[in-house]
Structures are given as C-alpha cells and as structure tokens.
Amino acid sequence: MxxxxxxxxxxxxxxxxxxxxxxxxxxxxxxxxxxxxxxxxxxxxxxxxxxxxxxxxxxxxxxxxxxxxxxxxxxxxxxxxxxxxxxxxxxxxxxxxxxxxxxxxxxxxxxxxxxxxxxxxxxxxxxxxxxxxxxxxxxxxxxxxxxxxxxxxxxxxxxxxxxxxxxxxxxxxxxxxxxxxxxxxxxxxxxxxxxxxxxxxxxxxxxxxxxxxxxxxxxxxxxxxxxxxxxxxxxxxxxxxxxxxxxxxxxxxxxxxxxxxxxxxxxxxxxxxxxxxxxxxxxNEADVLRLMVLNSSYRSPLTFNDEVIEAASKGLERLRNGLRPAFPEAAGAPAETLKVLEEQARTTRAAFLAAMDDDFNSAGALGHLFDLVRAINTARDASATVAELEEAQAALRELTGVFGLRLEKLDGKADAAPFVDLLVQVRQQIRQEKLWALSDQIRDQLAELGVTLEDSKEGTTWRFSR
RNA sequence: GGCGACGUGGCCAAGUGGUAAGGCAAGGGUCUGCAAAACCCUGACCACGGGUUCGAAUCCCGUCGUCGCCUCCA
CATH class of the missing domain: 3.40.50.620 (HUPs)
Incomplete structure (x- = not known):
C-alpha cells in the first residue's frame, strides 16, 4: 500500500x-x-x-x-x-x-x-x-x-x-x-x-x-x-x-x-x-479541537461553531467509552459475539489505513473507529471480560494514538482511584440493602467531585469525568 | 475583473461511475430501583437544469449560491 x-x-x-x-x-x-x-x-x-x-x-x-x-x-x-x-x-x-x-x-x-x-x-x-x-x-x-x-x-x-x-x-x-x-x-x-x-x-x-x-x-x-x-x-x-x-x-x-x-x-x-x-x-479539552480537525478533510474549510464543538466533545466521550473496562461481574461473552468483535478489530485496522493512505482521509478513518467502538460496546454489554475486550481495545487505543488523541484524562488523579474503588464497593452493599437514597447521594456527591458512577446489572463502573 | 475550491438527511461530514460511512441532535424501544452509559429501530429524490452512459452524488456543459486567493494572513 x-x-x-x-x-x-x-x-x-x-x-x-x-x-x-x-x-x-x-x-x-x-x-x-x-x-x-x-x-x-x-x-x-x-x-x-x-x-x-x-x-x-x-x-x-x-x-x-x-x-x-x-x-x-x-x-x-x-x-x-x-x-x-x-x-x-x-x-x-x-x-x-x-x-x-x-x-x-x-x-x-x-x-x-x-x-x-x-x-x-x-x-x-x-x-x-x-x-x-x-x-x-x-x-x-x-x-x-x-x-x-x-x-x-x-x-x-x-x-x-x-x-x-x-x-x-x-x-x-x-x-x-x-x-x-x-x-x-x-x-x-x-x-x-x-x-x-x-x-x-x-x-x-x-x-x-x-x-x-x-x-x-x-x-x-x-x-x-x-x-x-x-x-x-x-x-x-x-x-x-x-x-x-x-x-x-x-x-x-x-x-x-x-x-x-x-x-x-x-x-x-x-x-x-x-x-x-x-x-x-x-x-474545552485539547482533544476536542483535534477531533474537529479529524472529522473533516484537512483541505476543506473547517466549520467552527458551538454546535460543532459540542458534537466533537460528545464524539470524544464516545471514543473514550469504547476504552472503558469490562463490567466487574462480566462472565464472558458468547463465542459468536467475540468472533464479530475480533473481525471488526481487523477490518477497522485495514480500513483505517486505507482511508489515511488516501490523502489522509481522517474523517473516513474516524468513522471506522466509531464502528469499532460500537462492536466493543456490544461485546461489553454481552458480558465480555477484560481479556476478551483487550485486543479490540488495544487496536482502538493504538489508532486513536496515531491521531494524536490522548483520551485518558486521569493525569494526577490516579492516586485517588483506590479510594474511589473502596467507596464503590461499600456503596454496592448499600445498594444490595436497597438504601437508594443513600446510594444516590453518594453517586451525586461523587459526581460533583468529578467522579461519574454508572450502575448496571453487571456491577458499577466509574470514571473521572473531569 | 482574474485564478481556484465547494454546495450530501436538523447540524458537522466521508464517499469520485453500480442506487448513500460515521458523529451530534431528534423520536421510538431494550436494559435499569432511579440516573447515566450502552444497544436496537426510524429519517437523504446527494443545489438546480441539461448531457454522456446499460447505470452518476460521483464524468461533461450551463444556472444559482457560498467560500478562498489576487494586499498581511495558518
């Protein structure tokens, strides 16, 4: 090529x-x-x-x-x-x-x-x-x-x-x-x-x-x-x-x-x-501007307005979500799902290269990354484990890296992670006892501190939101 | 006036001959204690008018519109 x-x-x-x-x-x-x-x-x-x-x-x-x-x-x-x-x-x-x-x-x-x-x-x-x-x-x-x-x-x-x-x-x-x-x-x-x-x-x-x-x-x-x-x-x-x-x-x-x-x-x-x-x-984060640039042809005029900024910001969040880990209680996804995921990772890589080789068609390449994100999310929903998601997420991380997107925004906050983990664990018990008011309060207050909790059937995940 | 680019769903935007990627927004649904996220479903006569072709968003001509350069500019 x-x-x-x-x-x-x-x-x-x-x-x-x-x-x-x-x-x-x-x-x-x-x-x-x-x-x-x-x-x-x-x-x-x-x-x-x-x-x-x-x-x-x-x-x-x-x-x-x-x-x-x-x-x-x-x-x-x-x-x-x-x-x-x-x-x-x-x-x-x-x-x-x-x-x-x-x-x-x-x-x-x-x-x-x-x-x-x-x-x-x-x-x-x-x-x-x-x-x-x-x-x-x-x-x-x-x-x-x-x-x-x-x-x-x-x-x-x-x-x-x-x-x-x-x-x-x-x-x-x-x-x-x-x-x-x-x-x-x-x-x-x-x-x-x-x-x-x-x-x-x-x-x-x-x-x-x-x-x-x-x-x-x-x-x-x-x-x-x-x-x-x-x-x-x-x-x-x-x-x-x-x-x-x-x-x-x-x-x-x-x-x-x-x-x-x-x-x-x-x-x-x-x-x-x-x-x-x-x-x-x-x-705005630096990645937002980068995503705006990536989402259109470098040779064309780039529209700059609030709506576009908002869209880029949300798109960024979506890419990030693709990198989120498997659910804590994931038991493994069906073979069929994993096969699809593996296939998507492969085709995404190829399509990404083909698009970028063609006069740096980053918008086309970006579209393919979103396809991969969807496949990853689907697999995660289907209870894929960390190991099962690994390869596809590695591909996503690698290709967004080629774009120069950082995605992770945990700088300096990683120290807080063990404490958040602990809080989430304790809250898990509170939820099991159906003390909703208290558990919601913890979730809300953590949100104010920049930690987003998301509950699902397979457990609670969390991430730094700012 | 000269040179050049562009006009794709509400918005942004890929796609250069075989009947339209993706993101955001919107509506409906699934999941869920709630919230969020995620997933599924819904939507385009590709500016307009001619022409070439078995077949055009994609090629040619014309019209309209937008933008850039012609002076400093990423």
Missing part, C-alpha cells in the same frame, strides 16, 4: 515517494508572532501533526522543521505602539505558541528556526540570487526579478499578465516589474536592522523560508506545508527563490490546509472574528 497525497502543485493526488527512501523532509510555515494565536493557527499545526504522526506510524523517519517569523512589519508596528522591544514582543508570543503546541499534544518540530537567528543564511541566499541575475539591488532594497523566472505563477495557477490587471499593486519606481517582490528591505529609522552588502535592513517575508529550508533540510525537500492562504504569494515566491538559486525542484509535494470558518467567514485577525487558542482551551 502506498500513501497518496494531494499536491497543490499538480492539483491532483499523487503517490507519495520521498527523495530518500524512508525519510521525509517536512517544512511547515509557522506563525508570524505578533499577537495571540487563534484556533485557525492551531488547526494548521494539528493538520501537519496528524500528517507527521501518520507518516511516522507508517515507518517514515520525519525531519520536521517549523519556522517562526519573528522579524516582520506587524511585529515592528505593534512593538512601536506598545513602546517595547520587537524581539521581546516576538519572544513572548513564540513562548506562548510553544505552550499551545504542548497543550494541544502537537509533536514539536525537530528544528524551529527564527528569522532573527538565520540572518547570515538569508543574506547569503539573497546574494546568490543577485549573483545569478535573479535579483537586483535598488536603493538599499533588493528585489526578485519575476520576469526572469520562466514558470513564475505555476503553483498558484496565475500568469503575470492576469495578476497585473485587477491587482492593487503599489506602483514603485524602483521595481523593474510591478510583481517583483522584496528580498531585502532597507531599514527605516528606529527599526531593527542587520548589516548586509546592500546596507542595513531586514529580510522580506518570503526569503526566510527559502533560506531556512536550504539551511536545515537541504536543496530539495519532500513536503512543504501551510495554510492555503499562503499559496500566493508566499509559497509561489518561495519556489521562485529556491529554484532560481539551486536550479532544482524545491519541494516535491505542496500540502495546504483549508481555513477555519467562523460564522461563514475565514477566521482572521483583520476581520476580528477569532477565537484564541487560549480562549478555546480554557473551555
């Missing part, structure tokens, strides 16, 4: 074949750190986390690089407004984003370069482009010469002529062509700046990713990812820069996630329709 994935460059699904067998060089565009990140940013990081986890599950060694853009107009502007140091400002949001990634159970990239720490590499990259005639200095700036790049526009499917037509491009006398873009910007008074052959200044937005890729992953990479709002101009320009410099294809596969939609519109800072990650996590 091979993995196929949709390549924005060719606009079709292609069989995935890394440059070097067994190794995947993955570069994902990270955020510009000038304010609190919102759940749309989280969506992107989750999408590529799921992609990475799956590739690793399938045996690839993934080298994952995600950059932080910490030198940028917006950062400078904001820092000026707040009368503080731009580096300091960026640092705060980098640290915050790192914390979010941890909270969201997103595997950290192996390398997280920052623009401010890669200046030599960036300047060298620009110099290389100047040397080759793909870039030209102009009054302290350096611009990329788009007309020299024959296939400029091939990622986004645009032609230079079309773009000029209705576009709102500033007329700039220093540019040879209106679509030429800045590789280096001369410093203005009071801005952070670095030395370069063209005078003090700072890099343009696009060059950093080309330089960092080159530096950390080499001239060619396997997967380049990011939000689909980056296709043009950012990724288009990265291709132009990188390929002009090296003369080789840059990224083999371009993978783009869809945008988070809030009330029918793209969630974004400028529209003011956003929910910060912090805000979301203060009200």
């Amino acid at each position: 091979t993995i196929t994935l949709y390549n924005t460059l060719t606009r079709k699904k292609e069989a995935f074949e890394p440059l070097e067998p067994g190794v995947v060089r993955l570069y994902v565009c990270g955020p510009t750190v000038y304010s609190n990140a919102h759940v749309g940013h989280a969506m992107s990081s989750l999408v590529f986390d799921i992609l990475r986890r799956y590739l690793e599950y399938r045996g690839y060694a993934v080298r994952h690089v995600m950059n932080y853009t910490d030198v940028d107009d917006k950062i400078i502007l904001r820092a000026m407004h707040e009368e503080r140091d731009p580096h300091e400002l960026a640092e705060i949001y980098i640290r915050e984003y790192d914390e979010h990634l941890r909270a969201l159970n997103i595997l950290p990239a192996h390398i997280t370069p920052r623009v401010s720490q890669e200046m030599d590499e960036i300047v060298r990259t620009i110099q290389g482009l100047v040397d080759k005639g793909y870039a030209y200095p102009a009054g302290g700036d350096v611009y990329f010469r788009v007309q020299k790049d024959a296939d400029y526009g091939r990622l986004s499917g645009r032609r230079l002529d079309d773009m000029q037509a209705g576009a709102r491009i500033e007329v700039d006398e220093r540019k040879e062509h209106p679509m030429d873009f800045a590789l280096w910007k001369a410093a203005k008074e009071g801005e952070p700046s670095w030395g370069s052959p063209w005078g003090r200044g700072r890099p343009g937005w696009h060059i950093e990713c080309s330089a960092m890729c080159l530096h950390h992953l080499g001239e060619q990479i396997d997967i380049h990812g990011g939000g689909n709002d980056l296709i043009f101009p950012h990724h288009e320009n990265e291709i132009a820069q990188s390929e002009s410099l090296t003369g080789q294809p840059f990224a083999r596969y371009w993978v783009h996630n869809g945008m988070m939609q809030l009330s029918g519109e793209k969630m974004s800072k400028s529209l003011g329709n956003l929910v910060t990650i912090e805000d979301f996590l203060s009200k």
